[in-house]
Amino acid sequence: MVVGKVRTSPRISLNKLGEYLVSKPGRRRTIIRDQKEPSDFIVARYAEAKRIIQDCLVSGGADVRPVNRAIEGFSGSYETKWQKDTAILCASALRAFLRMSASIPLNGFNPVRGIDNPEKMNISGVDVSVCPEIILLAPSQDNAIVGGVKLYFSKNNPLTEDASEFVGSVLYRYLSEVTSSESAVSYKNCTVVDVFAGKCFIAPKTYKRNMNDVAAACAEIYHLWNVA
Template sequence: MPRISANKLGEYLVTTSPTRRRRIILDQKQPSQAVVPLYRLADEPLAAFFAGGGDQTELDRAVVRLKSDTSGTTWAIDDRRRTAEALEAILGLAHKLPKDGIAYTPGQEHPPQLQIKGLNISVAPHFLLRFEHRGVPCVGALKFHYPKSADLALEQKGGEYVATLLHQWLTLHGPRNHKPMPSHCLSIDVFRGAVVAAPNASTRRMADIAAACEEIAAHWQQL
């Protein structure tokens, strides 16, 4: 079945280049089996950071450890360096994240996907945010976007699309008896320091998302 990640769908929705849109679809259809995801080493330090209430000591230690480790292949060394840079960037934007009364928990390892117009969308929040608002249990979600290249930036509009997908995912698959809050559905473009929340009004953005999904599904078989 045609598929795409939420961040790639966000990129697709904001790019004006037909060549770039085609490449996004092709990369999703024919991913390289040899590629190991970058920044996976950030998961454990970030979980400890949020569990510790935002104590930057956990991330500082991880940065030092990753930068000082020169073992393994050139790729492994570069991966650790990039991850350290990402953690430093997250420290620089941490003041923009909600803290008071928020419990951050890591997202599921194999979360359910959204299905829109014949397209499977992997939303996969990195963290869920649980809190109470006026006595009502609420939930939000957070997803990081790591690419450094300006060509892969989500920008404000792309971040809003991704955050809207997070809110939609919570509405369908979030914890029971918790109200999904758009204000706490956050798309974070790490190396640009952008933290974008889902807009309260999502009808137009969901229409844009549905149209893009239909377009991707239609082109899928042609590539």
């Protein structure tokens, strides 16, 4: 494993925060350590698959020919085992996406690519990297942000119902508070997509209790950051 820069300030990705909230104490410590000293290789695993899925959704999702061409491209030769394994995983992710792409709800809004390094959401002293892959805009409201899509990639650890509700709740609050006006964003337009499991989870209508649990989990991460 290649470890990148050690992070001195507490931060966590949204998908890992969702896992953290439904994990046992030992796994929680491991998640904190992995977020503190992230592996560059792990971070990059699905980067290309994510980009291709974003392109497909931004185009409306109807034309999947570029996705099929990308899958074929991943069958080439590679110099290292890591490159080969990454290509196999990305191809698998894209095949899974093709099986469920039509079920991803864009709700008639205009999908645009989320920026790569957007503003983070600070919760209880922890910077949460939400990074929606897709932002939904409403032309009838002067391109107001009304929702978004968060992609989840894990071949062996599908997103649980409870974890998806936490991720969806944070996604909804992030789009409401950090990037837009709360009146324009609807939980109905905030979707978490488990690519490998082929499931779409809509953010829950009742999010306040979830956000209380999220705040408590982030407070725990903050206090454990330098001892995990």
